[in-house]
Amino acid sequence: MRTIDAHAAYCNPEVRHDFVILFDVRDGNPNGDPDAGNLPRVDPETMQGIVTDVCLKRKIRNYVDLHYGDQYNSVDAQDLGDPHQVGYGIFVRDSGVALNAKIRAAAESLSAAKETKKANPDIRAELCRRYYDIRLFGAVLSTGDYNAGQVRGPVQLTFARSIDPVAPLDLSITRVAITKEGESKETEMGRKPIVPYALYRAHGFFSPALANATGVTRDDLRLLWEAILQMFEHDRSAARGEMTLRGLYVFTHDSALGNAHTHELFDRISVRRLHTPPRAFSNYSVEVGMPPQGVTLHTLCP
Numbered sequence: 001m002r003t004i005d006a007h008a009a010y011c012n013p014e015v016r017h018d019f020v021i022l023f024d025v026r027d028g029n030p031n032g033d034p035d036a037g038n039l040p041r042v043d044p045e046t047m048q049g050i051v052t053d054v055c056l057k058r059k060i061r062n063y064v065d066l067h068y069g070d071q072y073n074s075v076d077a078q079d080l081g082d083p084h085q086v087g088y089g090i091f092v093r094d095s096g097v098a099l100n101a102k103i104r105a106a107a108e109s110l111s112a113a114k115e116t117k118k119a120n121p122d123i124r125a126e127l128c129r130r131y132y133d134i135r136l137f138g139a140v141l142s143t144g145d146y147n148a149g150q151v152r153g154p155v156q157l158t159f160a161r162s163i164d165p166v167a168p169l170d171l172s173i174t175r176v177a178i179t180k181e182g183e184s185k186e187t188e189m190g191r192k193p194i195v196p197y198a199l200y201r202a203h204g205f206f207s208p209a210l211a212n213a214t215g216v217t218r219d220d221l222r223l224l225w226e227a228i229l230q231m232f233e234h235d236r237s238a239a240r241g242e243m244t245l246r247g248l249y250v251f252t253h254d255s256a257l258g259n260a261h262t263h264e265l266f267d268r269i270s271v272r273r274l275h276t277p278p279r280a281f282s283n284y285s286v287e288v289g290m291p292p293q294g295v296t297l298h299t300l301c302p
Contacts, residue, residue: 002229002300006222009252010298013154013216016253017206018262020269021056021160021228021245024199024281028241031055032193039193040168049162049198056157056202059231061133064223065090066234072102072130086217091131091139100144106130107146116142119149127151128214135214136224154210155224160202163271164278166195194241197279203266208256225250225300246281248301251291259294268297 010017031051032038041050072089091102106126107114123146128135138153173190206221225248232243251265268289275283291297 022247047165051160053157063227123148160200
C-alpha cells in the first residue's frame, strides 16, 4: 500500500486539486438501481454503466469509519477534549442514531438555544469539527430543533461512467434454503445481476475556499486519498464481484483559484480500448499527458 505523506503538495488544503479515479468491476454489480430490480445502473441511450457519487462517498465514509468508528457515532460519545482538535466521526452513517440527535448533541455541548429559523454558525462549526464527512462533503444541518444551516463541501465527485457500453446479465441461481414453512419443494430460484467487465471513470474536485470554511486540514486530505486508494479493499461483497482501483491521478494547482481549466486537465488522462470485448484492465491503455504550467500531476495509483 502506498504511503500518503501529509506534507506532500497534493495534501495542501490551500490550493485547488482536480482528480481522476479509474476503477473496474468483474462479474459483479457495482451499484444496483432499486427502481430497476437492482440491475446495474446504465445510461439507456449509450448503455454506459453508471456508479453514483453517493455510492463512492459511501465507500470513503466506510473506510474512515473503520479507523475512527468510536468518534461521535452515538449521542453520548466521548468528546475529544481539545475544542481545537478535529474529529473523524461520520455524520451520514448507518448507526441507528438520527441525524437530528447528532445536531442536538453538538448544540447542547455549546449550550445553544433552540432556533429553527436562523442558522447558528457556532453549531455549524462544531459539527464541522466533529465530523469528517461534513468537513469534506458538506451536509444539510437545518432539519431539527437546532438550525445549523447548510455546509457546502469542498470535495465533490461526479457519477462514474464506464469507458465502453456494458451488457448487464441477469443470471438465474438456485438455492436449497426454502423461504416458507410447509413447502415440499427442495430448491428455489433466484436472480443475480452482474456486469461481466467494465472500466469506470469518475472525476473529483477540491475547492480551497470551501475547505477554509469547513476547516479541512492536511491530514483530512491525506485520509481522503488513502480512503480512495483502499475503498474497494474493505468493501468486498459477493454481489459486487471484483472491484479494483486502477488509477488515481491528482492535478495540483499552484494557486487557490487554479492555473488551468478542469476539462483541459482531465483530457490529459486518455483511456483507449485495445481489445473487444474488454474483459480485463489489460485490454485498455491509459495514456497520461504532461500538465500545463502551474499544475503538477501526482499519480497515486498505479
